[in-house]
Amino acid sequence: MESLSSQEFPGAGRPPEEGQPAAGSRCWVVARQLLAAVLLLGLSLGSPVLLVYLLRSCGPGACDSPACRALLARALASRNASASAAPCADFFSFACGEARGSRDPFQALAEENKRRLRGILETLGSQQPGSGEEQAFRFYSSCMDTDAIEAAGAGPLRQVIEELGGWRISGNWTSLDFNRTLRLLMSQYDHFxxxxxxxxxxxxxxxxxxxxxxxxxxxxxxxxxxxxxxxxxxxxxxxxxxxxxxxxxxxxxxxxxxxxxxxxxxxxxxxxxxxxxxxxxxxxxxxxxxxxxxxxxxxxxxxxxxxxxxxxxxxxxxxxxxxxxxxxxxxxxxxxxxxxxxxxxxxxxxxxxxxxxxxxxxxxxxxxxxxxxxxxxxxxxxxxxxxxxxxxxPPLPAHQQWLKCVEETGTFFEPTLEPLFVREVFSPGTRSAAMELFTAIKDALVARLRRLPWMDEETRKKAQDRVTQLQVKMGPPEQAPEPALVGQEYNDIHLGPSFLQSFLSGVRARRARIARGFLQPFPRHRWQVSPWGLSAHYSVSDHVLVFPAGLLQPPFFHPGYPRAVNFGAAGSIMARELLHIFSQLLLPGGCPACDTHALQEALLCLEGHYAAFPPPGRAPFNGSHTFLEDAADVGALAIALQAYNKRLLWRRGEATLPNLDLSPQQLFFLSYAQVMCRELSTQESRDTHSPPILRVHGPLSSTPAFARHFHCPHGTLLNPSRHCQLW
Missing domain, CATH: 1.10.1380.10 (Neutral endopeptidase , domain2)
Structure with a gap:
């Protein structure tokens, strides 16, 4: 198949079977080689007939690599292709019909990343005594030793309470200075x-x-x-x-x-x-x-x-x-x-x-x-x-001790575990392909900024400069810290005699590590994201956008996926993070020189657009505090689609997934929607995102190309008479 990686970075870090082009792509290679000769021969040799034959016979190829087969299995398991799930009426059900809480792609990927980290931790026992790797292994092992934790019972916790002065309900309380107790809670227990x-x-x-x-x-x-x-x-x-x-x-x-x-x-x-x-x-x-x-x-x-x-x-x-x-x-x-x-x-x-x-x-x-x-x-x-x-x-997943222990060990020993995790999951070829995808998304945003009716020229120029000057980091930092510096991170971690004491020692060491980081000129501390995490991070002080290695994994991204999947899933995630940099412009007074009337019209259009959807769940939904994220969702889909269409214009022979009966463009929209597949439930009060069904239907119904590619009749839920463009 002809993946993003195979197009832009031939042979870069790919398994041999994933670097082979699909049949349709090989056909396009032949077509390109003959095209120059066809044009030179001219009409006298009937070459237009030959060219039309080549173009018609070179349809998109089916991706049959291991990565694509796994992606296909996931898509078939999640998608609801029954007639009752008509894409024009309810694309969320069409894309996520079988999705329940356990099928949330972010939860599934987070657990898969932690399984990988677990495998790393359980092979570190033979490391040099006193090294970060050996300490991480000992900490993880003590966390997994539930017999010892149960035997200690509440004793270690009672000792902590006594150090804080005790409390009256235990019958042993000393009325110490309030600020002394608060100071201990903040500095020794990271508690506020x-x-x-x-x-x-x-x-x-x-x-x-x-x-x-x-x-x-x-x-x-x-x-x-x-x-x-x-x-x-x-x-x-x-x-x-x-x-x-x-x-x-x-x-x-x-x-x-x-x-x-x-x-x-x-x-x-x-x-x-x-x-x-x-x-x-x-x-x-x-x-x-x-x-x-x-x-x-x-x-x-x-x-x-x-x-x-x-x-x-x-x-x-x-x-x-x-x-x-x-x-x-x-x-x-x-x-x-x-x-x-x-x-x-x-x-x-x-x-x-x-x-x-x-x-x-x-x-x-x-x-x-x-x-x-x-x-x-x-x-x-x-x-x-x-x-x-x-x-x-939805209910929480069943308790698993290993999962808790991996999370805590990763928190306290991140500098040691980071290169080990990245080496296993993020090859140079994956990084190169991700950078190429981001460049396409960034270029599409710059192009869209030129056409925003509400943005004045000075603000437009500043916004374009901010996009072009932005640094992006994929996976880990290019420069790993010196081994001696990594070793210093753990001088303050003392393991034992109880797991609670080891845990508290890790808490103190991590807090000191963060404080030391802010005193160092090298901005490594400003990443604030673990390599196995799923949240992108924008450092406003350095103007750097970070996408962790743990996020750029299947099912969101793979160098061997069809471009439609990478642009629809990872591309829309990247575009959303880019737009968050400019969210301030949409707030009252955030863009004084802009055409406030045009901006307000666009905002009211978006607000009315979302209000027209049936309320998700039984409880009424108030979208007034989600409008910034709604705007980012709609804009992200438009930017990712524009970037994908530009790639299609220059790169023919797009690969598809077999047995889905979807065109590349339809696969793009399906991939976008399946990022949002999760249980339909009442929103938490602090959640600034709309419910998942609105995060699918809102952007899709604002995108005329979706209705065109899925042949949605005019006036259906996802092909309304009016569309809103904010970004």
């Missing part, structure tokens, strides 16, 4: 019960790394656009979970109940202080830059900020080895939240110091549950399962 602090690029140019203070995360959804009945059920389940934790740690049931109820009350009050990002943007304050001494002022008249927290001490301990001072600038995402949070903490310290301590312990136990014995893990899984059931989400 009242706010979240992390290192990230500054929101404005030149995007230098800076400490950011954001809203906290919560174990359960606290009354976010929920019905009162569901909210009450959530709280009952969460209370039962906290009661179970306290009982497992030896607390008296009545006292546990009281402290668990107060912990939920504290969390509920914190939630009331939160302001959504959209609201902060509308008020012109999506973030504020302040100094540490402004958060914790020495002047009593300035106590309206957040004086309950010893910010300098807590942040310095958390981000060691960085050297901080009271004049250090930090980015605060919601200063009003910090003010209210500080007052709540001060009130609790004056009246209920023991309840405040219990709240911090309860939330810490939840964070540490993956490293605890089966009773704690089971309690956590059952809580998650019940909460998902209440919100009509």
């Amino acid at each position: 019960p009242f706010f979240k602090a992390y290192l990230g690029p500054h929101p404005t140019p030149p995007h230098e790394p800076v400490i950011q203070i954001d809203q906290p995360e919560f174990d359960v959804p606290f009354k976010q656009e929920q019905e009162q009945k569901i909210y009450a059920q959530n709280m009952r389940e969460y209370l039962a979970y906290l009661n179970r934790l306290g009982t497992l740690l030896g607390g008296d049931p009545d006292e546990v109940q009281e402290h668990a109820s107060m912990s939920i009350s504290i969390a509920s009050q914190l939630v009331q202080f939160l302001r959504p990002l959209a609201q902060r943007r509308a008020q012109g304050k999506p973030f504020q830059v302040v100094t540490i001494d402004q958060l914790q002022p020495l002047c009593p008249s300035s106590k309206e900020l957040a004086p309950a927290i010893d910010w300098l001490s807590c942040l310095q301990a958390t981000f060691t080895p960085m050297s901080l001072s009271s004049s250090q600038l930090v980015v605060v995402h919601d200063l009003d939240f910090l003010k209210h949070m500080s007052r709540l903490v001060e009130d609790q310290l004056q009246n209920h110091r023991d309840f405040l301590q219990s709240h911090m312990i309860f939330s810490l136990v939840g964070t540490l549950s993956p490293a605890l014995d089966s009773q704690f893990q089971k309690a956590r899984r059952e809580l998650s399962g019940k909460l998902r059931e209440l919100t009509e989400q």
Whole structure:
């Protein structure tokens, strides 16, 4: 077959059987060789008849490589080709008719990547003692030693609680300094019960790394656009979970109940202080830059900020080895939240110091549950399962110890495992083919920017320059770190005597590694994505877009796939990530020089277009907070299709998949849709994407070429009378 790789990079890193052209492609090679002679001979020799014969006989070839056979099996297993799943009426059912939660392609690929990582970890036992590979093997082995973890029981966790001062429900509590406990939680346990602090690029140019203070995360959804009945059920389940934790740690049931109820009350009050990002943007304050001494002022008249927290001490301990001072600038995402949070903490310290301590312990136990014995893990899984059931989400996959252990080992030993994983799954030929695909997508975006009616010339020129100047990384960094530097990453990881202690040592070492990375000039730390992960990452500070090796795998991408598959699946993913760079332009005030009337018309068209679809699921769907992702979905499909059509114009003999009875263009749209195949369920409140059925039907119905290639009658769901073009 003639794959993207075989066209652009002959023989680059491909197995021999996948580098052979299909019959149709060989025919086109012959046709090209004869074309020059045909043109020279002219009409006198009847050459047009010969040319027409060659063109008609050189149809697309069928791809029969192992990679294509596996892709075909997946497509046939997922696709619903019955008459009831008419592509023009419901393409999601046509492409994903048999899809259920377990067939989510991202979940399946994530698990496959972890299986590969598991195979690597289980072969590292013979490495040099003290090396990163040997430590990774020992950590993974201790995680898999469930007998030892069960034998230790709650003992290691009780030791942690005692180091934090204990808590009243266990009968051994010392009323220590609140900020001492908070400092330990942040620096030693990577736990933030009242706010979240992390290192990230500054929101404005030149995007230098800076400490950011954001809203906290919560174990359960606290009354976010929920019905009162569901909210009450959530709280009952969460209370039962906290009661179970306290009982497992030896607390008296009545006292546990009281402290668990107060912990939920504290969390509920914190939630009331939160302001959504959209609201902060509308008020012109999506973030504020302040100094540490402004958060914790020495002047009593300035106590309206957040004086309950010893910010300098807590942040310095958390981000060691960085050297901080009271004049250090930090980015605060919601200063009003910090003010209210500080007052709540001060009130609790004056009246209920023991309840405040219990709240911090309860939330810490939840964070540490993956490293605890089966009773704690089971309690956590059952809580998650019940909460998902209440919100009509699909159940979680069955618990597998190896999967949890691979995830944790990968988190703590990523610098060592990265080259081993990439060497196994990402050949130079795969990288070259992926770069060629991205170049085609990038060129298509530049071309589309020239035709946007709402974009002014200056903004258009800047946008085109940003696209052309963008760096892209496929797989791992080109420069691997020095072995000596990799070895230094693990000097602070001390394994044993319990798995919890090994886990906490890994937590501390990883946090220190991140802080050291931000002090180094080499921007390796800004990748923020593991090689076996599935999320692309854009580094705004370096203007670099990263696609990890784990994402550029079957079923989304393979050098031996037909181009229709690579452009429809991986190409649309790449285009979506490119458009995210320009999402700010679509926000109010994001493009002052643009034609705001034309832009608003395009946005309203898109909003009305999505609102016309039947609501997915039983609960009403509010698409107002998904419009940025909707715009990216529609634009990504248009860009990927334009890039694919250009390749077809210059490269004939497109390969197909046998037994699907689909043209190359139809295969392109099928591949796009099957990226979205997953269970139809109610959206999580924080999900900024539309439900999967809308992510398929919205873009396809905005693409006239889809209706043309599937012969959809005018006026059907996926061939409406009006189409929207935003990108």
